[in-house]
Amino acid sequence: MNIPEFDILKEIGDNRNIVNQRFFASKTNYSLGRVNKAIKNLINNSYITNNFQLLPKSHELFKQSKPRNAVILAAGYGMRMVPIGRDIPKALLEVDGEILIERIIKQLHSSGITDITIVVGYKKEMFEYLIDAYDVNLVVNREYSSKNNLHSLALVKDIISNTYIIPSDIWLSENIFSKLELYSWYMISNNKQANSNVHINRNKELVHVTNDSSNNYMVGVSYINKKDSISLKNNLSTLDKNIDYNNSFWEDALFTKGKMFVYARLIDSNKVIEINTYEQLRDLDCNSNSLHSNVLNLICNVFDCEIKDISNIQVLKKGMTNRSFLFEIENIKYIMRIPGEGTDKLINRQNEYDVYLAIHDLGFCDSPIYLDPKTGYKITKYLNNVRPANAFDNDDVIKCMSLLREFHSSHLQVSHEFDLFKQIDFYESLWPDKQSIYKDYKETKANITSLKNFIDKHSHSKSLTHIDAVPDNFLFYIDENGSEQLQLTDWEYSGIQDPHVDIAMFCIYSLYDREHIDSLIDIYFKSKCPQVIRIKIYCYIAIAGLLWSNWCEYKLSLGIEFGEYSIKQYRYAKEYYRIAKAEMENYYET
Structure with a gap:
């Protein structure tokens, strides 16, 4: 047939x-x-x-062919929903007085589907009420922060057979589910979208394509019958074990030889709306209770405007500590910083506020339009054509070190210190079980602690130090006159310290090898770095490596993974301890 x-x-x-x-x-x-x-x-x-x-x-x-169950995928962050995505998962947004996921569940029930499994992750506790309200099953994706929904579906692959697979962030104007399905399909909209990778052909097949403006919008809803579930399960198992697919969508498991092994089901774009952003929700239901946001109210107070005047809200790349978003008021762009998970334990916002007072109008960076020393919320003006420094571009590095020298030469003072060793202990104290994941941590920490005598002996002058002077925080941008400028941003960790710590931080964030490290030191000191200072910087590299390794271990306990960065920091601690000790012996012998 x-x-x-x-x-x-x-x-x-x-x-x-x-x-x-x-x-x-x-x-x-x-x-x-x-x-x-x-x-x-x-x-x-x-x-x-x-x-x-x-x-x-x-x-x-x-x-x-009778549909027997459904899987709803609801584990993700919903990062693009700023500024409300931190408070509520997308699945629990309200449209016309109805919760998105509840609407989907009710539509399934009316079609005779009562066996429903929801894969949850971010704010999983907020879904618990659905068990009593609708007799659903919850499956927890513990890796939601580091893997995409391919992993979510792989967790429940064994129950896929005559099954609807549904994203949790869609609003369906009418019930698309049925008591009768005769073949497997994947739903696409008649809307076109360039970043989709499928196109429907005349045989209702979904063919894999790239960079084609005629691509069909992928809705994400699918029906998989018993026969095709075998292929899907096998593909999910294979891809889920491959780290190259950690960020992949589950639809990748539907492809075989350049096309999906299920057929297309076309739906009118007016009948299904995927809600990815605050403004999409506002366009769908401007009276939704989910639109209420203290962050937007704050923006209105700062700029003396109404919420409707705030437009073009876009999430920016998630940072290691914060989440930020872009917005416009009267065609002027601004950036709002929202502190990330656990930031209140890591950052003293009053100290950050004091740093901005110290550097105000000195030209190292633009002063914030708004900064709350209690919450850490910050609003700054958007920089046009901005780019971070390239740690492997010599011209960029020379300019960065020149700005860093100028800042250090100012000998600015604040009332708080950034004590490297105390911070190592502090991050360690935040670990849930107070134990490191590294087997030789105690030995490594003892070695790092032993470097303190050398750096204390050779750190004669302390002043305001950036601490997080990494390439990503050196921003090149185009000013109003069309000239390229450079500023140093993100002063959250800044405090009194030996300024040479900033050189070490630039090196380890860039994952420099020793050749690049020595080159950077030569650039900063204009090839006149005393050997004892070079050794001290090696010490700081080892110390900072353990510092940020401990920081990563704490973040990992919150479900935030930084890939190779974390293990590289621990390697810096061990390797540069050995390098520093060897160089000390040579120095004292001569």
Whole structure:
């Protein structure tokens, strides 16, 4: 049986009052010629009678094809929903007085689907009430922060068989689910989208394409029958074990030889809306209770405007400590910083506020438009054509070190210190079980602590130090006159310290090898660095490596993973301890 025949048979199963072939043509969008051919084949193969009555063969097919369960994917952060995504998962947003995921569940129930599994992760506790309210099953994706929904679906792959797979962030104007499905399909919209990777051909197949403006918008809803579930399960198992697919969507598991092994189901774009951003929610339901945001109210107070005046809200790249978003008021762009998870334990916002007072109008960076020393919320003006420094571009590095020298030469003072060793202990104290994941941590920490005598002996002058002077915080931008400028941003960790710590921080964030480290030291000191200072910087590299390794261990306990960065920091601690000790011996011998 081909797809037109399946579609015609399904219409007969769903509709008992069929007049003629034109009815099928209007329902399926097939030509009368294709409809007549399909009906003829169904009659000849004993599925229907001449007057469109179902025969036993059809009833048996319907019984085998009956949808039996559904999986709803609801584990992700919903990062693009700023500024409300921190407070509530997208699945629990309200539209027209109804919660998104509850609407999906009710639509499934009305189609006879009551066996529903929801894969949760971010703010998983907020979904618990659904167990009592709708008798659903919750499966927790513990790796939601580091893996995409391919992993979520892989967790429940064994239950996929005559199953609907549904994203939790869609609003369906009408019920698309049915008590009868005769083949596997994946839903696409008649809208076109350049960043989609599928295109529907005349055979209702979904072909993999790239960079094509005619691509169909991928809705994310799918039906997988028992037969096709075998291929999907095998693909999910294979891809989920491959780290290259950690950030992949589950749809990647539907592809075989350049096209999906399921057919396309086309839906009108007006009938399904995917809610990814605050403004999409506002456009769909401007009265939604989910739109309420203390952050937006704060922006209104700062700029003396109304919420409707705030537009073009866009999430920026998630930083290691904060989440930030871009917004516009009267065609002027600004950036709002929202502190990330656990930041209140890591950052003293009053200290940060004091640093900005100390550097105000000195030209090292723009002063914030707003900064709250209690919450850490910060608003700054957006820089045009901004780019971070390239740690492997010599011209960039020279300019960065020049600005750093100028800052250090100012000998600015504040009332608080950034004590490297105390911070190492502090981050360690935040670990849930107070134990490192590294087997030789105690030995490594003892070695790092032993470097204190050397650096204390050779750190004669302390002043305001950036501490986080990494390439990403050196920003090149174009000013109003079209000239490229450079500023140093993100002063959260700044405090009194030996300024040479900033050189070490630049090195380890850049994952420099020793050759690049020595080159950076030569650039900063204009090739006149005393050997004792070079050794001290090696010490700081080792100390800072353990510092940020401990920081990463704390963040890991919050479900935040930094990939190779974390283990590289621990390697700096061990390797540069050995390098520093060897160089000390040579120095004292000479």
